Each structure stands twice: as structure tokens, then as C-alpha cells.
Amino acid sequence: MENLTPVAAWRAAFKDGKQRLLAAFAERQRPTPSAARALLRHLAKHVDAQLRALWREAGLPAGSALVAVGGYGRGELFPHSDVDVLVLLPNEAEAHRPGPLKDALERFITTCWDIGLEIGSSVRTLDECLSEAQGDVTVMTALLEARLLAGPSERFEALQAAVTRTVDARSFLRAKTAEMRQRHGKFEDTPYSLEPNCKESPGGLRDLQVLIWVARGAGLGATWDELAAKGLITPFESQQLRRNEDTLCLIRCLLHLAAGRREDRLVFDLQTAVAQRLGLQSTSGVRASELMMRRYYWAAKAVTQLNQILLLNLEERIEGRANVVPRRIDDFFLDRAGLIEVASDDLYQRHPEAILQTFVLYASTWGLKGLSSRTLRALYNARQVMDARWRADPRNRAAFVQLLQLPQGQTHALRLMNQTSVLGRYLWVFRAIVGQMQHDLFHVYTVDQHILMVLRNVRRFFIPEHAHEYAFCSQLAAQWDKPHLLYIAALFHDIAKGRGGDHSTLGADEVRRFARAHKLPKEDAELVAWLVDQHLAFSRVAQKEDLSDPDVIAAFAKTVGTPRRLTALYLLTVADIRGTSPKVWNAWKGKLLEDLYRLTLRHLGGSPMSQDAEIEHRKAEARQLLALRSALPDTEAPLWATLNVSYFARHDAAELAWHARSLWRHLGTATPVVFARPSPVGEGLQVLVYAPDGPDLFARICGYFDGAGFNILDAKIHTTRDGFALDTFQVLGNDPDTHHRDLVPMVEQRLASALTQTTPLPEPRRARLSRRVKSFPTTPRVSLRPDERAQAWVLTVSASDRAGLLYAIARVLARHRIDLQLAKILTLGERVEDSFLVKGASLAQARVQLQLEAELLDAIALPT
Structure with a gap:
């Protein structure tokens, strides 16, 4: 063992070789799909050579073989993908007993990791491989793509032959199809999410790999050309599959390089970098990342369409349904086991009006659950027929309106039209x-x-x-x-x-x-x-x-x-x-x-809202609710006497009764009082705050909710005639599994305690920004204008959402001693559009208005 090359030298050689390959690819001004494919092959060969050298040095028994499996077994390796290998031992080997064999295996695997080869390894005999494959479809899939790296070819050929005999094509097809449906469900069955996984999402590379795996398992071929030769796809479809696979491979390769790690999601942070490597440039109306994503979506959509066609063909061939006699529906269509099938391959060329009739039939006929591979192929090949003349055909226009007017089926039919590109060709x-x-x-x-x-x-x-x-x-x-x-x-x-x-x-x-x-x-x-x-x-x-x-x-x-x-x-x-x-x-x-x-x-309806009448109606209803709660007569009177019309206009009867019942023993107290209850609208909490008014009260309330992990959905702010704040908040916790009723005691005690503090308001906390906000920040905007009656001011704020934003706004208002009358909090994803009704004597001065707007812009700007 003294002649072993030191690990440091192995590591340097492996790293330098990989870096040279990546650098040569990066030097290309605009990488092409063929260049990406070449890089993947060269990376695989580089790893092959390194593993073979380490295998020779490890000294494993002569009958053992080193086999590449999984994605690595295909002979292509993305820059940061897994390297999966199988150490295939003779059946008589005692792999799990201490001794020379175990030492050699540990030495080989440890050295791989030490030099930077993060392999995923399994050690099995032939019999163990077959046993595992029969019980685990993932193992079977990996073995179908096995490739010999080192060791006796006879042992590897024996493995291949045994796997071929073991795989049950029907069971394997059903397992992989179910696996694919489950995977698609995780991505909401659409390739069009804004951060798709270019490997796992519908229309991603995994969908193409499933087709090859199923075809291999059935002995029908291992390449698109072989599948075309077997009549499962046309030469044109084979060309389209290859072209779109190349597009996805190029994007995934650039994604790995941009991330510097294995990353298969086209996350916002990396979309622009990938687009720039593709040579795409932003214009005044379209971002480079948007152009790149459009290219990705079109490729994913084509893969989805072709996947449907080929998978249905494979099912027919493997399940033996190719010879099922279809039932005639009309002159144009047949029913093949619940799937709509065209009566002839050239139906849409001869009768273009039948294209939309396909979807009317699908939506209107109970028992039809989709389109056959023959129909999907006919639609795919009829795209040139769907031109301006076709769109203007009165028969097609009548069919489209008929589809919309059907009693059911529109959602499924229009989605299927979009998947098959018919919707976009009819509605240009x-x-x-x-x-x-x-x-x-x-x-x-x-x-x-x-x-x-x-x-x-x-x-x-x-x-x-x-x-x-x-x-x-x-x-x-x-x-x-x-x-x-x-x-x-x-x-x-x-x-x-x-x-x-x-x-x-x-x-x-x-x-x-x-x-x-x-x-x-x-x-x-x-x-x-x-x-x-x-x-x-x-x-x-x-x-x-x-x-x-x-x-x-x-x-x-x-x-x-x-x-x-x-x-x-x-x-x-x-x-x-x-x-x-x-x-x-x-x-x-x-x-x-x-x-x-x-x-x-x-x-x-002719009954315009009379505010006086509405308020009296609410008061009467609130009194009835108080009586039902066994409240004393006139419980509400002391509180209501301190409030003006706007209070009664902004609260319904149930809230008026809740406030009166909660506060009748606390009126005029110098100690802040907080009451909370599960929100009557069904989510979150409704929180009532009663406390001596002060310029920083709203800011302290916002600060507490921010620190406790609540989002403020709405705030109704009132000041009584005797100088007390009576504020009502709708809040929602960040955790969707929160049982808000359990939080009532905590909120009542801790918020009341927070409002007794007299220390200066702390700085807003600096929380991490979400990736979406970082990638697509909202331009902060502040607007201050008089309301319709010129009795108050309307302040609107638009900004990227983040923790502490509302508190930051409230601190600025407190600093300028601005009285808050009403707050409308609107959160749209990661953007906020908040509106405030405010009052303040100083707001009449233009200088103060400008200063307030400037300070608010500073407060809501994203941290640099």
C-alpha cells in the first residue's frame, strides 16, 4: 500500500480536471445544447477515469465489479449531480463480515469522499440486487440504467440479463406512472409555476426519463430513435423530444453553474444569471429572465404533450390494448376504452372543424376521460391547420360558444385545449x-x-x-x-x-x-x-x-x-x-x-344608506345582544357617551356589544386593557385595546404584533372624547396550523404589558428578506392627499412586504405626532398596499408633508 498516491494529490487532480472542463464551457460566448451535452459526457468520463483509478488501488476481489447506476449510468453527469455507484460482489462474498473485503470497501468509499467525489454507493451481490429490485421500483429503475466501470464484464452481463428477466413490464409501467402522478401532484400538476424544478416538475427532464425507463423495462428501446423504429413515436416526434430535452439539459446545466451547487429549481435569484448565460438581454418591457422562462415553459409544454402521446402508446403496447376494438361515436370519433380517438390520422387535415368538436365531445359526454395517443398525435400534427382562416370559420366559432354554454366540463376541456396548444391557436x-x-x-x-x-x-x-x-x-x-x-x-x-x-x-x-x-x-x-x-x-x-x-x-x-x-x-x-x-x-x-x-x-335597491338610521339600528341590535349575555341595563351607556359617530359607523352590532361588555368596568383606567377573541370571520384573532392615548401607542401595538409573529389585517382606530384610545385589530398568525383560541391569554397579558413601557421605541428588527422580494422588489411609493371632505388626510404606502414594515411606518407617524383614524392593511403576496386616514395640525404645512413622505420612504425602503 506504500505506493498509493496521496489523497491530496488525487483531490487536486480531480478538482483541476473538473475545473478545466467547466472553464472551457464557461468561455463560450453563448453555450449551445450540443456544447452542454458534450460537457455532461466529458464530466462523466472524468469521473469514470477517477473511479477506475481508485478501484484499482483499493484491491477488491477479482470477481467484484464497479457499476455506474441511476443518472450517472446514462453516461452524462451534470456539474453538481450525484454520482451513484454499485459495488457488485460475487454471491459467495461475505460482504458484511470483518476482514480484507470490508477493509477494501471502506478504503475505496472513504477515498472517493476524501478527494471530493461525493458518491452514493451500494454494495450488493447479484442475488441481493434482484431481491432489492423486486421490492423497490427505485432500485429496479437504477439497475435498468447500469453501466460497467471496472471489473469482469461477465458478471455485469449476468446482472443485466437477470434484471431483464426479473422486470415485469406491466407492474413497472404502473409503478412509474403512479410515481409520476404523485410527483406531478407536488407541483400542482402544472409546468408553469414561477420557480419550476427543471428536473422534477411536470414537463421536466424526469418526465422524459420515465418514458425511457418504461421502454427499457419492456424491451422496446433505450433511445428516441429506437422508439421511433418500433413505431411508438414518429421521426418528427423523436426530433422534437430530442430538441426539447436538449433545451432542458442546457438550462439545468447553466443552473448548476450559476448556483455553484446542485440546484434544479429555477429560483428567482438565479433566473437572470441563467438568462444572461444564454445571451438574452432585457428590453424596456421584458426582462431577460422572463424571456428565458418563456423558453423553458414552451419546452416543458412540448415535453408534457409528447409525454402523453408516448406514454399512452407504451401503455397500449405493454397492456395489450392495441387490439381493443373501439366503439364508433360518430363519423369523426371513436371511443377507445374511454378515450376519444380520431377515426383517421388525417381527420383534422380533412375536417379542421373537427378540432374544436373534439373538446365539445369531451366536455359533454359522460364516461370520456381523455384523448387517445392517436388523437393527441393528430392534434400535435395539425397545428399548421389552425390558422387565421380556421379561427374565422363560423363552425369553429359556434363550437367554441357551444363549449362555453355546456352545463359542465368547461374547466377540464379548456385546460386540455391549453395543454394541446389548441386554445392559444384558436384565441390567438x-x-x-x-x-x-x-x-x-x-x-x-x-x-x-x-x-x-x-x-x-x-x-x-x-x-x-x-x-x-x-x-x-x-x-x-x-x-x-x-x-x-x-x-x-x-x-x-x-x-x-x-x-x-x-x-x-x-x-x-x-x-x-x-x-x-x-x-x-x-x-x-x-x-x-x-x-x-x-x-x-x-x-x-x-x-x-x-x-x-x-x-x-x-x-x-x-x-x-x-x-x-x-x-x-x-x-x-x-x-x-x-x-x-x-x-x-x-x-x-x-x-x-x-x-x-x-x-x-x-x-x-333604492335604499341608500342613511348613516343615522343605520347607527340607531346597530345600537338597538347591540343592546339586544348585551341583554342575551345577561348584561345589566345601560351597560353600554358610559362607553358610548365618550364616542363619536365614526365609531358606530365602523363597527357592527356584535363588535359594539363586545366592546361595551368588555370595557364597562375599565372606563377611565390609567392601565392599558387588552381583550382578545377568535375572529368572528373565522381566521385569526380580534383584539381590543383600550388605553390612554399617546403619539406612540399605535407604534407600540404594531411592534408587539410584529415581534409576536402576527400579521395585522385591519385596524380601526378611535379616540374617545376623554382622551382614551379604543382600537380594534384583526390579526393572523404566520403559522397556518395555529389554534388562535389558545393564544388569547398570551396576547391579552403580553400586549397590555408592552403598552405600559415608557422607554423610547426600539428600532425595527432587521429580518431576512424573502427570495422573491430580493429578486423582484417593489418600488416604494408614498402618497399623502386630503380626503374628499378635506377634514383629514389619506396616506397610501406601497412597498415590498417584510417583517417590521408596519411598525416602521407607525414609528414615523408617532415621531410627527400624527393621529391615526383608520388603517386598511392590504397584503398581496410579498407586496403591501396600505392606506391610512390620518390627522395632524402640522400636515397643513407643505414642508412637513414633504418631510413626512421622505422619512416614510426611508422607512419602507429595502435594506441594502
Whole structure:
């Protein structure tokens, strides 16, 4: 053993060799897919040579073999991918008993790690390999891609032959298909997430590998050309598979290099670096990263389509369904075991009008669960037929409207149309937003996926089985006579994203063109155009305006005009917000939207809100609630005598009663009082604070909630006539599994304690920024303007969200002794749009206004 090369020398040689390969690739001005493929092969060969040298030095028994398995077994290695090897021992070897064999194995594996080769190793005999493979489909998959590195070829050939005999093609197909479905489910069954995994996501490299694994297991081939030779794919499909695989390989290779480690997610931090290595440049309207992601999405979409075709063909061949006699549906289509099959391969060339009829049939016929491989292939090859003349064909326009008007199936049909590229070719304007990212820190889907998600949400309003999810929406939808108009509005509401200009106005123009082309009645056309043009208005008013103000309701009612428009806009708004991100919707937003709907409907019904009458009604209802709680008569009187009209206008009867019942024994106390309860809207806590007023009170409250891990959703701020603050907060914990009822004692005790502090306000804590905020920061904006009556000021703040942001704003207001009347806290993903109604004598001075805005901009700016 004295002649062994020192580990340091091995390590230097391995590192230098790898660095030379990576440096040569990096020197290319614009790397190509072929260059990336060559790098992967050279990296694998470099590792091969190093492992063979170490194997020779380890001194293992002559009958042992070193085998590359898994991805490394394919003979290609990404810059930071795993190196998986199998040490194949003779059956008679005693691998687990102390002795020379075990020492040699430990020496070999330890040396690999010492020189920087982070191998994943398994040590098995032939019999153990077969036993493990039969019980674990992952082991079987790895062995199917095995490649001999060192040792006797006879032993390796025996392994290959045994694996081939052992694999059960049908069981293997079903296992890999189930595995793929489970994997897709983790990524929400879409290739269009904003940070996709280019290996594991739908349409990623793993989907292509599954096809080769299944084909290998069935003995049908190991390359695209071999599969084409067996008739499983066409030569054109083989070419497309290879081309899109090359694109994904290049992107994954550049991703590893940009990260400097194994990283298969196209995270925001790295997208720009990958785009720049591809030679893409940002323009005034489009980021380089967006161009790169569009290229990725198109490749992933093509892989998804081709994966469906080939997998169905493999299933038919392996399961023996190729000879199943299909049932004729009509002159154009057959039913092959529940899948729609074209009657002839050239159906769509001879009858282009049959393309949309395919999806009408799919949506309208019970028992049809998809398209056969023959139909998917026919659609894939009919893309050139779907031209301007095809789009203008009255038969196709009638078929598309028919699809939208069907009693069920629109969501599945339109998604399938998008997956097969038919939707973007029929609605040419839709094609422009396929795979388009949204860098607003609000949406987590590409524009096309968001649109289809919104359409799905609208559709669910009309399905009784989903009434428990959207109770009020389902109630309204049950009275709506033309669901297809809402589907059209959903399809077009964001269709003009990314063009520049107001996408609502541009989208309204597009839907008007659609309505004319498809001969919608004038009244229907005007409604869908209005919905698209105004689709942001409902959420803006509900979440940013003071709904207790009759003028706000009157102005919104004037914008809406009719109860029919109000109902349509409400349904579209709820569907839109819930289709942006799982994190954006909460019960408090739902309550704001529903409150605005009911107030506006009453105004439109001829009963404008009389504030005096409304307040008296609330007071009476609050007194009834107090009586039900066995409160003494006039319990509420001492508190109510200290409050003005705005307090009663901004709280409902249940809140008035809760405040009075909680505070009647604490009025005038110098010690801060805090009461909390589970929020009546169903999520989070409602917190009541009663304390002597002071310029820094709101800041201290925000500081406590920030430090305790609560998000403030809403704040209603009041000052009594005798100088006490009576503030009500809606807060939500960061942990979705939190049982908020259990937190009530803690919040009541600790917040009250925090408000007794008289020390200077501490600096806001510096928390780590999320990756999305770092990559796509929101430009901070501050606006200060008089309200409609010129009696107060409206302060609006827009910024990237982060821990301590609201506290930082509150500190600035406290420093300038600004009185806060109302706070509307709106969080959109990682962006906040907060509105405050404030008062302060100094605000009349222009100099103070400018200074306040400047300090707020400094407070909300991201740390450098």
C-alpha cells in the first residue's frame, strides 16, 4: 500500500480536471445544447477515469465489479449531480463480515469522499440486487440504467440479463406512472409555476426519463430513435423530444453553474444569471429572465404533450390494448376504452372543424376521460391547420360558444385545449400570454395558468358539490342565468397582461372583438366588456376604502349601475383573488368583499344608506345582544357617551356589544386593557385595546404584533372624547396550523404589558428578506392627499412586504405626532398596499408633508 498516491494529490487532480472542463464551457460566448451535452459526457468520463483509478488501488476481489447506476449510468453527469455507484460482489462474498473485503470497501468509499467525489454507493451481490429490485421500483429503475466501470464484464452481463428477466413490464409501467402522478401532484400538476424544478416538475427532464425507463423495462428501446423504429413515436416526434430535452439539459446545466451547487429549481435569484448565460438581454418591457422562462415553459409544454402521446402508446403496447376494438361515436370519433380517438390520422387535415368538436365531445359526454395517443398525435400534427382562416370559420366559432354554454366540463376541456396548444391557436390573443411570468409578487402562476384557475373558480360557484367552499357565491350563482358570460370575462380579464398600458382597458377591447366575432347579443357583449374593464374595482374599493362612508358606497354604486353587474363583478372578483395565490385569500378579505356587495346592493335597491338610521339600528341590535349575555341595563351607556359617530359607523352590532361588555368596568383606567377573541370571520384573532392615548401607542401595538409573529389585517382606530384610545385589530398568525383560541391569554397579558413601557421605541428588527422580494422588489411609493371632505388626510404606502414594515411606518407617524383614524392593511403576496386616514395640525404645512413622505420612504425602503 506504500505506493498509493496521496489523497491530496488525487483531490487536486480531480478538482483541476473538473475545473478545466467547466472553464472551457464557461468561455463560450453563448453555450449551445450540443456544447452542454458534450460537457455532461466529458464530466462523466472524468469521473469514470477517477473511479477506475481508485478501484484499482483499493484491491477488491477479482470477481467484484464497479457499476455506474441511476443518472450517472446514462453516461452524462451534470456539474453538481450525484454520482451513484454499485459495488457488485460475487454471491459467495461475505460482504458484511470483518476482514480484507470490508477493509477494501471502506478504503475505496472513504477515498472517493476524501478527494471530493461525493458518491452514493451500494454494495450488493447479484442475488441481493434482484431481491432489492423486486421490492423497490427505485432500485429496479437504477439497475435498468447500469453501466460497467471496472471489473469482469461477465458478471455485469449476468446482472443485466437477470434484471431483464426479473422486470415485469406491466407492474413497472404502473409503478412509474403512479410515481409520476404523485410527483406531478407536488407541483400542482402544472409546468408553469414561477420557480419550476427543471428536473422534477411536470414537463421536466424526469418526465422524459420515465418514458425511457418504461421502454427499457419492456424491451422496446433505450433511445428516441429506437422508439421511433418500433413505431411508438414518429421521426418528427423523436426530433422534437430530442430538441426539447436538449433545451432542458442546457438550462439545468447553466443552473448548476450559476448556483455553484446542485440546484434544479429555477429560483428567482438565479433566473437572470441563467438568462444572461444564454445571451438574452432585457428590453424596456421584458426582462431577460422572463424571456428565458418563456423558453423553458414552451419546452416543458412540448415535453408534457409528447409525454402523453408516448406514454399512452407504451401503455397500449405493454397492456395489450392495441387490439381493443373501439366503439364508433360518430363519423369523426371513436371511443377507445374511454378515450376519444380520431377515426383517421388525417381527420383534422380533412375536417379542421373537427378540432374544436373534439373538446365539445369531451366536455359533454359522460364516461370520456381523455384523448387517445392517436388523437393527441393528430392534434400535435395539425397545428399548421389552425390558422387565421380556421379561427374565422363560423363552425369553429359556434363550437367554441357551444363549449362555453355546456352545463359542465368547461374547466377540464379548456385546460386540455391549453395543454394541446389548441386554445392559444384558436384565441390567438391567449397564445401571447402562455408561459408569461408575472413579476408583481402577488401572482404565483403564469398568466395563462392564472386565467384558467380563475375560470375554474367561477365554474365551481355553479357546482353544488362546492357550495361549502363558496357559500355566498354559490347562492348568487344559483340565480345567475348565463354562466358562460362569466367564463368569457374570466378568460379575458388578464389577457392583455405584459403589453404595456392598462391591461384592463386593452382586455376590454379584446373581449369586444371576441363578442363581435362570436355574435354575442349586444347586452351580453357590453356586460363582459365592462367586467373585464372593471375587474379590479371591487377589490380596490373593498380593501382600500372606508366602507362605513356612505359617499364611498354611493360612488361605487354609481360605477356598477345595476344589481346584475354588481353580482357578476363580485363573483369574478372572488374567483380572481382566489386564483392568484393560495396565500392571498383569507376570511377577512372575504368579509370585506361581502360587506361591500351587500351595502352596494341595498343602495342600488333604492335604499341608500342613511348613516343615522343605520347607527340607531346597530345600537338597538347591540343592546339586544348585551341583554342575551345577561348584561345589566345601560351597560353600554358610559362607553358610548365618550364616542363619536365614526365609531358606530365602523363597527357592527356584535363588535359594539363586545366592546361595551368588555370595557364597562375599565372606563377611565390609567392601565392599558387588552381583550382578545377568535375572529368572528373565522381566521385569526380580534383584539381590543383600550388605553390612554399617546403619539406612540399605535407604534407600540404594531411592534408587539410584529415581534409576536402576527400579521395585522385591519385596524380601526378611535379616540374617545376623554382622551382614551379604543382600537380594534384583526390579526393572523404566520403559522397556518395555529389554534388562535389558545393564544388569547398570551396576547391579552403580553400586549397590555408592552403598552405600559415608557422607554423610547426600539428600532425595527432587521429580518431576512424573502427570495422573491430580493429578486423582484417593489418600488416604494408614498402618497399623502386630503380626503374628499378635506377634514383629514389619506396616506397610501406601497412597498415590498417584510417583517417590521408596519411598525416602521407607525414609528414615523408617532415621531410627527400624527393621529391615526383608520388603517386598511392590504397584503398581496410579498407586496403591501396600505392606506391610512390620518390627522395632524402640522400636515397643513407643505414642508412637513414633504418631510413626512421622505422619512416614510426611508422607512419602507429595502435594506441594502
